[in-house]
Amino acid sequence: MNGVGGGKFITFEGGEGVGKSTQTRLLAQKLSDLNQKVQVTREPGGGEVGERIRKILKQSTGMDSLSEVLLIFAARRDHFVRLIQPWMKEGYFVICDRFYDSSLVYQGLLRGVPIADIMELKRMTVGDFEPDLTMILDLDVSASISRTKIRSSENDDYDKMDLQSHNTIRQGFRQTADIFSFRSVLINAEGSEKTVFYRVWKTFKKSLNVN
Numbered sequence: 458m459n460g461v462g463g464g465k466f467i468t469f470e471g472g473e474g475v476g477k478s479t480q481t482r483l484l485a486q487k488l489s490d491l492n493q494k495v496q497v498t499r500e501p502g503g504g505e506v507g508e509r510i511r512k513i514l515k516q517s518t519g520m521d522s523l524s525e526v527l528l529i530f531a532a533r534r535d536h537f538v539r540l541i542q543p544w545m546k547e548g549y550f551v552i553c554d555r556f557y558d559s560s561l562v563y564q565g566l567l568r569g570v571p572i573a574d575i576m577e578l579k580r581m582t583v584g585d586f587e588p589d590l591t592m593i594l595d596l597d598v599s600a601s602i603s604r605t606k607i608r609s610s611e612n613d614d615y616d617k618m619d620l621q622s623h624n625t626i627r628q629g630f631r632q633t634a635d636i637f638s639f640r641s642v643l644i645n646a647e648g649s650e651k652t653v654f655y656r657v658w659k660t661f662k663k664s665l666n667v668n
Contacts, residue, residue, distance in 0.1 A: 464545030465665060466586075468556040470633070471594035472626040473615060474604030475646045476653060480594065481554045483654045484661065488550055496544045499554035500532065504539050507532035522568035526575060529560055534582040556588060558637070562629035563615070567622060587640055590664045592657055593630050594646035598623045 467484070469477040481497055488495045502511040510532040514525065533556075544551045557579050564570045596604075602623060618626075634643040642660050646653050661667065 463548040464551055465589045466541065466545060466551050466553065467661070468553045468558070468588040468591045469594065470555060470558045470562075470591055470641075471596070471630055471646065472598075472601050472623060473618070474601040475594040475596045476604075476650065477554050477594055479650055480592070480654060480657050481552050483650065484657060485550075485552050487654075487658060494547070494549045496540075496549045496551045497554075498536070498540060498551065500536060500556055500559070501529050502532070503536035503541075503553075506535040506539075522564055522570050525568070526560060526564040526570050526578065529564070530578045530582050533557065533560075537583050537586070553588075556591070557583070558591060558593075558630070558633045558641075561633060562626055566629040566632075567625050587637075589640065590661065591633075591637065591641040592660055593634050593641055593643050594653070595627065595631065595643050596646040598627055600647070601627075 469481050471477055478499075481499075485495045485497045500507070501514060502508045510528050514520070514528060541551055541553070557575075560575050560579075561572060565572045565575050598620065602620070631643065634641045642664060644653070644656050644660060
């Protein structure tokens with residue numbers, strides 16, 4: 458596990474339109490209401506360097522997969538060193554919208570970067586650090602595509618994917634849930650925000666032994 462201070466690192470993963478940002482916000486609000494120390498962040502992004510790289514990735518079309526994954530891990534390294542580690546040392550619950558599982562699925566399974574290379578980049582940038590809990594939101598592909606089409610947030614190449622690509626991503630995250638079963642839980646993302654959060658909160662309490 459992470460071994461960083463007294464904090465906990467929780468990640469949300471999943472394909473496009475599954476509700477990661479919403480559930481991240483709801484979990485942070487719940488913990489804050491319980492007077493817990495919480496920090497919310499995202500990848501790529503988080504700090505100043507990461508947000509600049511995120512902007513490059515969002516505004517660039519047709520970038521080759523290796524360039525993309527190298528930029529993402531550069532952002533991840535800066536994010537980890539300057540924000541995640543210090544927050545955890547101060548005892549925060551750090552809730553992150555995406556982490557390296559997304560690199561395995563998007564740049565690995567979808568875009569063809571060898572998984573071994575991605576894991577080597579992971580070793581170089583964050584070492585053996587792992588989330589304390591990863592909640593993978595799983596949603597029928599047709600529903601996730603519908604949500605993606607109506608949202609007004611940043612659009613990029615991944616928002617324009619075909620059905621096969623969405624299926625590849627969904628199955629990829631299901632695989633990561635199995636591979637990293639020591640920290641990952643697959644959560645049904647069907648239903649209202651409140652319904653999904655009930656499942657998230659139940660999983661959170663059970664996995665981290667929180668009353």
